[in-house]
Amino acid sequence: MPRPKGSKNKKKTIELSIENFDEKISSVENEISMLTDQLKTKKAELKNLLKAKEADLAAKAAQKAEEDKATIIAAVEQSGKSVDEILSMLKGE
Numbered sequence: 001m002p003r004p005k006g007s008k009n010k011k012k013t014i015e016l017s018i019e020n021f022d023e024k025i026s027s028v029e030n031e032i033s034m035l036t037d038q039l040k041t042k043k044a045e046l047k048n049l050l051k052a053k054e055a056d057l058a059a060k061a062a063q064k065a066e067e068d069k070a071t072i073i074a075a076v077e078q079s080g081k082s083v084d085e086i087l088s089m090l091k092g093e
Helices: 018-079 083-091
Strands: none
Touching: 018 083
């Protein structure tokens, strides 16, 4: 007896019980919950790192300003001129 056309190409169906679906759904929900907690932790870590970076940049800028100030004061003292004379020279008077 000949086979009906296309019978060898039929896909096999996998039957899952409702319990299997519930188990899989529960597993995925638990995984999502874990990943959400990890994401919150990483976001908090990133926020702290950004704050630390900002504080470090501010400290470096303040240190650079102090160094520049000390350099200018040293240059003024070495020139032998008063601050008023230097300021008037800078203004072009």
